[in-house]
Amino acid sequence: MASFYTKSHVGTITRRFGLRPLKFRWIPSLYRKNAVIRIQTSTESYALKPYIRSTLLQSSTVHQMKTTADLIQLLMNNGYSYMPQWLYADSGKLWIVDKGRPFYITEWIHGRGLVESGDFEKLGRAIATLHTTSNDLLHTKKANSFTLKQIRLRKIEDRLFHRRMERAVQNNGKYRRWYKKHGKACKRLSDQLWTDMKDPEIVDLLNQEYTRPALIHGDITSTNVIVSDDGRLFIIDWDRVKIDSIYVDLARALVNTTQFNPEFIRSSLKGYEEIKPLHRAERRLITALYRLPREAWIAARFPGRKRSGQLLDMMDTTWSSRLEAIKLLDEWAHQ
Template structure:
């Protein structure tokens, strides 16, 4: 039987979902042990998931209700890239036992994403279909909210950089060498995001809201015989489709331009992007977010999980920034006679560190 939660509690919860478990196996995530439980039963294999509340938001029951409202929208739209959700014997999508909220989905059999461009194209399809939903829900300027939060992160970084660069540590040495590059990238990113076309794209989110998965990472993407499935829907909500795309490009492509191109190509097969949207994506991607998060932790005497990947992939990240500049300046519905492409290249030179 499973480790982690009380065995009797797990059996009770599983029965309330209409199953008799033959075996329950705990599965850990990158961030925490016993993040989910595989339930083997006479009705197939399922995942029992203790719901992960998003810090800084409402209580778990309020959040799971909001997630379930979105899940019903996906089910109604026959969204093909999520697992089947199992309801309780009383027809509910979730239940509460003690201090823990649970939901259950089918166990998705498959493998992790390979480095084949075709699989990244399909992932792009999956995200575009998801982002095309949510139109019936109330919208806000989600990307602008992220922009304001990131501005605050940048301000803290600039005040911490001088102190951090003087530290005789691997982190201090890295920021002494690359801190000015981070500042140049941010300066150029804000210039892109101030462009009228990008500003319009961000404003239109209020009228055209999107559902987002909220955690598009390699462990949450399963390649099955039926195609790509996204799992772990705890953070499903209406949000910024542009930030989701930027985070997906950062999280799953390894900053490989070929795979980035495949993901974006697949996305645009379903949902073409205009110039303002491309500028927004290029600007947000250019922001050295992981450097800011790492610097804040290191300045306070703590380690941050993002620092070592940041250090190892920095040259690849800069090359990915350059590639995305070219992509953003490429042909779109609003580019005519190359004028927009030339204007973009003027504002975002191929050597971002020299700004």
């Protein structure tokens, strides 16, 4: 892909946004070698992003880009300050199409990653502000029980996990050892969620979601959070912003950013509840979603991939820390 973006081509795209680049270079992400192009002008740096279509949706790349831009515009109009500023193109839109591919440009955030408890408090506030702001804005949108839909999908994944893992262990000693060590525990963690979903308190909470649509980021990971040089926190890479479950969003963010560190988990939840206090049913649901061994499900789905083996190694290394984090959240949920 990189060879496709010559200096001339990048210049053509960036001029549509009123920029004249002096130089550019590709910046990798965790999953993609060429994820974003860093543009340097005479005064500032910018991020030029080719929009990547989600294969989980049936809609086209252009339709997905338009939907994303509409939601970003909604947040911009209402002063959401935890994302980089998006630039407008000469068309007046936040994106363009060049050679069949959508592009957008944001400011480049100079800074560092999450390293201290104060950073995680800021992240908690950023996520809660997104959830509460969008909840107020989307009251006219069609709602659904997004969490219930996600849980149904996770239940299918859990069933497939055990079938796939049983096949994988026949030909892979690493998978066999891992599954023998952690397979039953993974099942117990998942089964607890299926049990919790029958609790009247949580059933009522899921029914309320029909009247409370909200936006989620969809991919809050350590690499997608930056603390700028002036101390502000930014969440980047908003390609997967959508109306969906705030409980899934928060649970995944805790798994993907805190490294199962109790101090970081407490700080994230403290920051979140400063903006959006959670009642007991919400806490219980977040805790139940946090337990899910999704890394193992992904590894079982693609047993031949190097990344899958790395996920199992990571789970094995962090298993005791994961269980301690679950214990912490259980206590928090029942306070």
